[in-house]
Amino acid sequence: MIPPECTRESTDSNIKVTEPRSTSAVFVNPGRDAYLVVRFDGCVIKEQVACDFIVEKVGVGRLAVELKGCDVAHATAQIEQALLFLKKAGMLDLPVGGLVVCSRYPSVDTTVQRMKQKLAKTFRAPLTVKTDGRDLDLATLIRL
8 A cells, every 4th residue: 555666675784764854863884784674754745734754664664754844733643644544554553653853842841741642543553753863773763
């Protein structure tokens, strides 16, 4: 259900996802394991609310990644929509999680707390919000 032109495979020691004029996320891969990086917004999903990327460590889990400036509330909605897509596509066979990398952590984080609870309950998916997208470990981010 995910078009092959939206997916790239990588065994690089650092798996980087980035958006123009935005933040980036770098996943460490010291064992050079296989990762799939899916450009979700604009390739798999067009003209709808969706996160930027789905990053999968093959056989381990999938992470919905949104790279954002400071609108964390909107970013969490984009993560939720991506997880709904994975559910409908039958792709919750692996553990899943959500990651928002933002330039500034929100000063009022009740929205983030509510979304963390909702994703945990609905998808058994942890949500992580970070201002530093370097040296991330996908396996750690998908543990509830």
